[in-house]
Amino acid sequence: MPETYRVGLLGHGTVGAAFEQLLAERADAIAHITGYQPQVTGVLTRSRGDFDEILANSDLIVELIGGIEPARDYVLRAMQAGKHVVSANKLLLATYGEELWSCARSNEVQLRFEGAVAGVVPVIRVLQESLAGAHVERIHGIVNGTTNFILTEMARAGATYEGALQRAQELGYAEADPTDDVTGRDAAAKMAILARLAFSTPVHLDQVPYEGIEHITAEDVAYARDLGLGLKLIGTAERVDGGISVRVHPAFLYPGHPLASVNGSFNAVTIESDAITEITLSGPGAGGAQTASAVLGDVISAMIPPASTPETSEALAIVEDVENAFYLSMEVDDQPGVLAQVAEVLGMQGASIKSVLQRGMDGHARLTMVLHPLLESRFYGAVQLVSRMAFVRSQPRAIRVIEEEFE
Amino acid sequence: MPETYRVGLLGHGTVGAAFEQLLAERADAIAHITGYQPQVTGVLTRSRGDFDEILANSDLIVELIGGIEPARDYVLRAMQAGKHVVSANKLLLATYGEELWSCARSNEVQLRFEGAVAGVVPVIRVLQESLAGAHVERIHGIVNGTTNFILTEMARAGATYEGALQRAQELGYAEADPTDDVTGRDAAAKMAILARLAFSTPVHLDQVPYEGIEHITAEDVAYARDLGLGLKLIGTAERVDGGISVRVHPAFLYPGHPLASVNGSFNAVTIESDAITEITLSGPGAGGAQTASAVLGDVISAMIPPASTPETSEALAIVEDVENAFYLSMEVDDQPGVLAQVAEVLGMQGASIKSVLQRGMDGHARLTMVLHPLLESRFYGAVQLVSRMAFVRSQPRAIRVIEEEFE
Ligand SMILES: NC(=O)c1ccc[n+]([C@@H]2O[C@H](COP(=O)([O-])OP(=O)(O)OC[C@H]3O[C@@H](n4cnc5c(N)ncnc54)[C@H](OP(=O)(O)O)[C@@H]3O)[C@@H](O)[C@H]2O)c1
Ligand SMILES: NC(=O)c1ccc[n+]([C@@H]2O[C@H](COP(=O)([O-])OP(=O)(O)OC[C@H]3O[C@@H](n4cnc5c(N)ncnc54)[C@H](OP(=O)(O)O)[C@@H]3O)[C@@H](O)[C@H]2O)c1
Numbered sequence: 050m051p052e053t054y055r056v057g058l059l060g061h062g063t064v065g066a067a068f069e070q071l072l073a074e075r076a077d078a079i080a081h082i083t084g085y086q087p088q089v090t091g092v093l094t095r096s097r098g099d100f101d102e103i104l105a106n107s108d109l110i111v112e113l114i115g116g117i118e119p120a121r122d123y124v125l126r127a128m129q130a131g132k133h134v135v136s137a138n139k140l141l142l143a144t145y146g147e148e149l150w151s152c153a154r155s156n157e158v159q160l161r162f163e164g165a166v167a168g169v170v171p172v173i174r175v176l177q178e179s180l181a182g183a184h185v186e187r188i189h190g191i192v193n194g195t196t197n198f199i200l201t202e203m204a205r206a207g208a209t210y211e212g213a214l215q216r217a218q219e220l221g222y223a224e225a226d227p228t229d230d231v232t233g234r235d236a237a238a239k240m241a242i243l244a245r246l247a248f249s250t251p252v253h254l255d256q257v258p259y260e261g262i263e264h265i266t267a268e269d270v271a272y273a274r275d276l277g278l279g280l281k282l283i284g285t286a287e288r289v290d291g292g293i294s295v296r297v298h299p300a301f302l303y304p305g306h307p308l309a310s311v312n313g314s315f316n317a318v319t320i321e322s323d324a325i326t327e328i329t330l331s332g333p334g335a336g337g338a339q340t341a342s343a344v345l346g347d348v349i350s351a352m353i354p355p356a357s358t359p360e361t362s363e364a365l366a367i368v369e370d371v372e373n374a375f376y377l378s379m380e381v382d383d384q385p386g387v388l389a390q391v392a393e394v395l396g397m398q399g400a401s402i403k404s405v406l407q408r409g410m411d412g413h414a415r416l417t418m419v420l421h422p423l424l425e426s427r428f429y430g431a432v433q434l435v436s437r438m439a440f441v442r443s444q445p446r447a448i449r450v451i452e453e454e455f456e
Numbered sequence: 457m458p459e460t461y462r463v464g465l466l467g468h469g470t471v472g473a474a475f476e477q478l479l480a481e482r483a484d485a486i487a488h489i490t491g492y493q494p495q496v497t498g499v500l501t502r503s504r505g506d507f508d509e510i511l512a513n514s515d516l517i518v519e520l521i522g523g524i525e526p527a528r529d530y531v532l533r534a535m536q537a538g539k540h541v542v543s544a545n546k547l548l549l550a551t552y553g554e555e556l557w558s559c560a561r562s563n564e565v566q567l568r569f570e571g572a573v574a575g576v577v578p579v580i581r582v583l584q585e586s587l588a589g590a591h592v593e594r595i596h597g598i599v600n601g602t603t604n605f606i607l608t609e610m611a612r613a614g615a616t617y618e619g620a621l622q623r624a625q626e627l628g629y630a631e632a633d634p635t636d637d638v639t640g641r642d643a644a645a646k647m648a649i650l651a652r653l654a655f656s657t658p659v660h661l662d663q664v665p666y667e668g669i670e671h672i673t674a675e676d677v678a679y680a681r682d683l684g685l686g687l688k689l690i691g692t693a694e695r696v697d698g699g700i701s702v703r704v705h706p707a708f709l710y711p712g713h714p715l716a717s718v719n720g721s722f723n724a725v726t727i728e729s730d731a732i733t734e735i736t737l738s739g740p741g742a743g744g745a746q747t748a749s750a751v752l753g754d755v756i757s758a759m760i761p762p763a764s765t766p767e768t769s770e771a772l773a774i775v776e777d778v779e780n781a782f783y784l785s786m787e788v789d790d791q792p793g794v795l796a797q798v799a800e801v802l803g804m805q806g807a808s809i810k811s812v813l814q815r816g817m818d819g820h821a822r823l824t825m826v827l828h829p830l831l832e833s834r835f836y837g838a839v840q841l842v843s844r845m846a847f848v849r850s851q852p853r854a855i856r857v858i859e860e861e862f863e
Contacts, residue, residue: 071731075589082588163586169732171578171586178585179570179578179753181489182482307738310717324478324749325576325739331714332735342731346586 054085054352057107057132059093059100059123060114064137064164067337068111068344075345083352104130109351111344112136121145128156133351137164137340143238143254146245161347166239167192167316169339170332171346176246176320183322185247187287189451192239194314194334195230196262196282198222200299201312203270204279210265222314233259233297236284243318244286244295250365252286252295259297269446272378272417273301275406279309283451292366300449301376301419308451370426374403374450377432378417380443383409387440388416394438398431399423413442419450461492461759464514464539466500466507466530467521471544471571474744475518475751482752490759511537516758518751519543528552535563540758544571544747550645550661553652568754573646574599574723576746577739578753583653583727590729592654594694596858599646601721601741602637603669603689605629607706608719610677611686617672629721640666640704643691650725651693651702657772659693659702666704676853679785679824680708682813686716690858699773707856708783708826715858777833781810781857784839785824787850790816794847795823801845805838806830820849826857 056072058065069089072079080086091103093114100123104110110127112134114120120141127134129152136142142149142165153160163173167190176185191197195217202213214231217223229235237259244252262282270280278301286295302309307329311317316334321327333339381387392402405418420428432445463479465472476496479486487493498510500521507530511517517534519541521527527548534541536559543549549556549572560567570580574597583592598604602624609620621638624630636642644666651659669689677687685708693702709716714736718724723741728734740746788794799809812825827835839852 071589075591078591079589169586169735171582171735174581174586175578178757179581179750181756182478182486182752183749184482184485307717310714312712322749324745324752326743326746328576328578328737328739330735330737333733336733338731339733342590342729343586345589345731349588350585 051080051084051086054083054087055090055106055108056087056348057091057093057103057110058089059103059110059112059120061092061094062113063337064340064344065113067341068113071338071341071345072348079349079352083349085352087348087352104132107132109133109135109348111348112138113344114138115140117141117144121149124149124160125152128152128158128160131156131158133159133161135161135344135347135351137162137344139165139235139238139242140254143241146242147251159351161351162242163347164340164343166242167318168194168332168334168336169343170316170318170330170334171343172243172318172330173246174346175328175330176243180320180322180325183324185320185322187285187321188240188243188247188318189308190240190243190284190318191281191308191311191316192284192318192334193230193233193236193282194316195223195227196233196236197311197316197334198314199231200262200265200270200280200282203265203267204274207267207271209267210263231263232261233282236282236297240284240286240295240297243284244293247286247320248288248293248365250293252293252367256367257295257297260299262299265299269378269448272406272415273376276376276404276417276419277304278302278376278450279304280448281308281311283308289368289371292368294368294371298449300451302451306451370424372422372424373428374422375420375428376417376448376450377420377445378415379435379441379445380413381416382440382442383412383414384440387414390438391416391435394434395420395431398427398434400428400431458487458491458493460497461490461494462497462513462515463494463755464498464500464510464517465496466510466517466519466527468499468501469520470744471747471751472499472520474748475520478745478748478752479755486756486759490756492759494755494759511539514539516540516542516755518755519545520751521545522547524548524551528556531556531567532559535559535565535567538563538565540566540568542568542751542754542758544569544751546572546642546645546649547661550648553649554658566758568758569649570754571747571750573649574725575601575739575741575743576750577723577725577737577741578750579650579725579737580653581753582735582737583650587727587729587732590731592727592729594692594728595647595650595654595725596715597647597650597691597723597725598688598715598718599691599723599725599741600637600640600643600689601723602630602634603640603643604718604723604741605721606638607669607672607677607687607689610672610674611681614674614678616674617670638670639668640689643689643704647691647693647702647704650691651700654693654727655695655700655772657700659700659774663774664702664704667706669706672706676785676855679813679822680783683783683811683824683826684711685709685783685857686711687855688715688718690715696775696778699775701775701778705856707858709858713858777831779829779831780835781829782827782835783824783855783857784827784852785822786842786848786852787820788823789847789849790819790821791847794821797845798823798842801841802827802838805834805841807835807838
C-alpha cells in the first residue's frame with residue numbers, strides 16, 4: 050500500500066466537487082505514476098471545515114474558492130507553511146501574482162495554476178516549460194468560452210447578441226450575471242497571466258485594456274461574412290517597440306488564421322516565436338470536469354518534482370498606442386463620390402483602404418471596408434473626421450482585424 | 457557567473473547545428489531560469505569528436521544522430537553513466553523504447569524526447585505531464601509534415617501526387633528519398649510512441665500497420681471535395697474492446713474536425729478523454745530550428761528537476777480488426793439499377809450507405825459513396841464482392857473516413 054499524499058481542498062463548488070470526484074477515480078493510476086496515493090483529507094466551504102486544521106493535515110492545498118479574499122490569505126498561509134498550492138483562480142493571479150510567486154519562491158514551494166487560463170488547454174505548462182527557452186513574440190488567444198459561444202451563435206444562426214446570450218445562459222455556457230465574461234474582463238485577467246509568463250515582466254489586470262462583445266450587432270457579423278471574415282473576442286499579448294502591449298477586443302480573422310475555426314465554447318491560444326514559428330493549443334475552455342482535469346495535472350506534477358516558480362527578469366514598458374488593421378462600416382447617402390471623399394479623409398490620417406464593399410439599400414448605402422494597419426490613435430482620429438461628413442448617416446462601426454494569414 | 461551546465465552533442469546535422477546555435481543564443485536567459493549557464497562542451501560527428509571523452513565531460517547528452525546504431529549504444533551508455541539524455545530519434549524510441557526507458561529508470565536519469573514527435577508541438581509533455589492523470593481514450597494525429605504538404609498541394613492546386621511530391625522536394629519539405637514519409641512508416645513510429653505514453657502499454661513500431669499516400673490520385677481528392685471532405689494522412693491510437701489499435705492511413709475528414717484545417721507542413725494532434733473532452737495541439741512538424749526548440753525545452757527541464765520516466769502499467773492487446781467508415785468510388789456502366797445492386801451486396805456484408813454521388817461520364821458513370829462504420833474485414837469482403845459485379849468497370853477505390861464532427 051503506497052503512502053497517502055494528503056490534499057486539502059478549499060472550495061467545493063463546480064470545480065471543487067468535480068476535482069474531488071476525479072481524484073478519487075484516478076487515485077490508483079496516480080499512485081502507479083508517483084508512488085503516493087493521493088486523497089482529499091479535508092474540505093473547506095462556507096459551512097464546513099476549518100482552514101488551520103486542513104492545512105496542518107495536508108501535503109498540498111488546492112484553492113477553488115475564487116475571488117480575492119479569503120483565497121489570497123489562504124494561499125499565502127499555505128505556502129508559508131511549506132505546502133505546494135494548486136489554484137484555478139485567474140482573478141487572484143492577475144492581481145496579486147507577484148506577491149504570490151515571490152512567496153512561493155521564498156518558501157521553496159510550487160504554485161501551479163493551469164486551470165486558471167483556458168481550462169484544460171495546457172498553455173501555462175507549455176509557456177513555462179516547453180517554451181522556457183524561447184523568446185516569445187506574441188500570443189493571440191480566445192480565452193473566454195462564453196463569448197466565443199455567443200459569437201459562434203451569432204455567426205451561425207444570425208442571432209442577435211441578446212438572443213445568443215440567452216441561449217448561452219439556457220445551455221449553461223453563461224452565468225446569470227455574465228458581466229465579467231461579456232465585457233472582456235475575464236479574458237483580460239487571463240491575458241495578464243499569459244503575458245507575465247511569456248515576457249517575464251510584471252503585468253497587472255489593471256494594465257490590460259479590454260473591450261467586450263455587448264455592442265456587437267448581427268449586422269457586423271453579417272457584413273464581415275461578406276468580406277470573408279469571422280468575428281472573435283481576441284486577447285493579444287505582444288512585444289511592441291521594446292515594450293509590450295496586452296489587450297482584449299473583438300476582432301475579425303481571416304479564414305486561414307488558426308483561431309478562426311475555434312467555435313462554440315472552445316478556447317485556443319496561438320504562441321509565436323522565431324524558433325517555433327507558431328503553435329496553437331485548443332480545447333474546452335471551462336466546465337467543472339475540464340478545469341478539474343487541469344487542476345489534477347498540476348497536483349500530479351507537484352507530487353513529483355519541484356518546478357521553478359517564474360521570477361520576473363524583465364521590466365518592459367506597456368505600450369498604449371499600437372497598430373491594428375480595422376474594419377469600418379457606416380451608412381451613407383447613396384450619391385456619387387462618397388467613397389472617394391471618405392478615402393481622402395482617411396488617407397490624410399495615414400489610413401489606407403485594403404478592401405471595400407458598397408451596397409445600396411433604398412435611398413442610402415452601406416459602406417464597409419477593411420483598412421491596412423495603422424496606429425489606433427490615428428485611426429480613431431480619422432473616424433471622428435469621417436463621422437462628421439455630411440453624407441454619413443450612421444455612427445461608423447469600428448472593429449479590429451487580425452491580419453495574419455497562416456498556412 | 458553561474459556554474460556551467462555541460463551539454464554533450466551527438467550529431468551536428470540539420471537539427472544538431474540548429475540546436476547548438478539556439479542554445480548559445482538563449483544561454484543567458486536559461487541561466488536566469490535555471491541558475492546554470494548551459495554550454496555545448498563537445499560535439500560528435502562521423503569526422504570529429506570522441507564519444508567517451510564527450511561523455512566524461514558532460515552533464516547531459518543530446519542525441520541527434522538518428523537511426524538505431526550507434527545512437528542506441530551511445531544513449532544507453534550515457535544513461536548508465538548517470539547522465540540525462542535528450543533525443544529526437546523517433547525510430548530508436550519506437551523500436552527500443554522499453555529498453556531505453558527501463559535503463560533510464562534503473563539509473564534514475566531522465567530520457568526526454570519531445571523533438572521525436574510532431575516537432576515543436578508539445579504533445580509528449582502534455583501526454584506525460586498535463587494528462588498524467590487522465591484516462592486517454594483516443595489520439596488522432598497528423599504527424600508527418602511531408603505528406604500533409606503533399607496532400608494540401610493536391611487539394612489546393614489539383615496537383616497529381618507526383619507533381620506535389622516534386623514541389624515538396626523543391627521546397628525542402630521532402631527528402632530526395634521520401635520513402636519513409638510517403639509510405640506512412642515515419643508516422644507509424646511516432647504513433648507507436650504516442651500510444652505507448654497514452655496507454656502505458658508497450659507498443660513497438662512493428663505492431664503499427666501503416667498505409668501511405670503514394671496511391672492517392674487527384675481524382676480521389678476532387679471527388680471527396682464534392683462530398684465536402686478533406687484528405688489527410690491520419691495516425692490513430694485508440695482503445696478498442698479492452699485492447700488498443702494503433703494505425704496510420706489516409707482518411708477523409710469532415711470540415712468541422714479539428715485536424716481538417718491543418719494545412720501545409722504543419723502537424724497536429726487531438727487527444728480525447730472523458731474528463732477533457734478533447735484538446736488539439738498544432739504547429740510546425742519539423743525543420744531544424746523548430747525541432748531544436750523542442751530539444752531545448754527538454755534540456756531546460758532536465759536541468760531543473762527529475763521528471764518521471766514512463767513505466768508500463770498495462771499490457772493491452774493490440775486489436776487487429778477495427779471499425780471504420782469508408783469512402784468507396786468506382787466506375788460503373790451507366791444503366792438503371794446499378795446503385796440498388798451495389799447497395800444490396802454491401803448490405804449483405806453489413807455495410808450501409810451514408811451518402812452517395814453518381815455522375816454520368818459519356819457511356820459510363822462514377823459511383824462515389826460514404827459508408828457507415830463497419831469492421832474493416834467486412835468492408836474489404838464487401839468490396840471484393842462488388843468488384844466482381846459485371847457492370848463494375850474499375851477497381852473500387854477505398855479510403856477511410858473519420859466520422860467525428862466536432863464543435
Ligand atoms: N466553473 C468553471 O468552469 C471554472 C473554469 C476555470 C476556472 N474556474 C475558477 O475556479 C474557481 C472556483 O470556481 P467554481 O465555479 O467552482 O466556483 P463555485 O461553484 O462558486 O464554488 C466556490 C466554492 O468556494 C466556497 N467558498 C466561497 N467563499 C468561501 C469562503 N469565504 N470560505 C470558504 N469557502 C468559500 C463555496 O462554498 P459554499 O459551497 O459554502 O458556497 C463553494 O464551495 C474560481 O477561481 C474560478 O474562477 C472555474
Ligand atoms: N530534420 C528534421 O527536421 C527532424 C525533425 C524531427 C526529428 N528529427 C530527428 O533528429 C535526428 C537528427 O536528424 P537530422 O535531420 O539533424 O540528421 P542529419 O542532418 O542527417 O544529421 C545527422 C548527424 O549525425 C551524425 N552522424 C551520423 N552517423 C554518425 C555516427 N555513426 N557517428 C557519429 N555521428 C554520426 C552526422 O555526422 P556527419 O556530419 O559526419 O555526417 C550528422 O552530423 C534524427 O533522429 C531525426 O529523426 C529530425
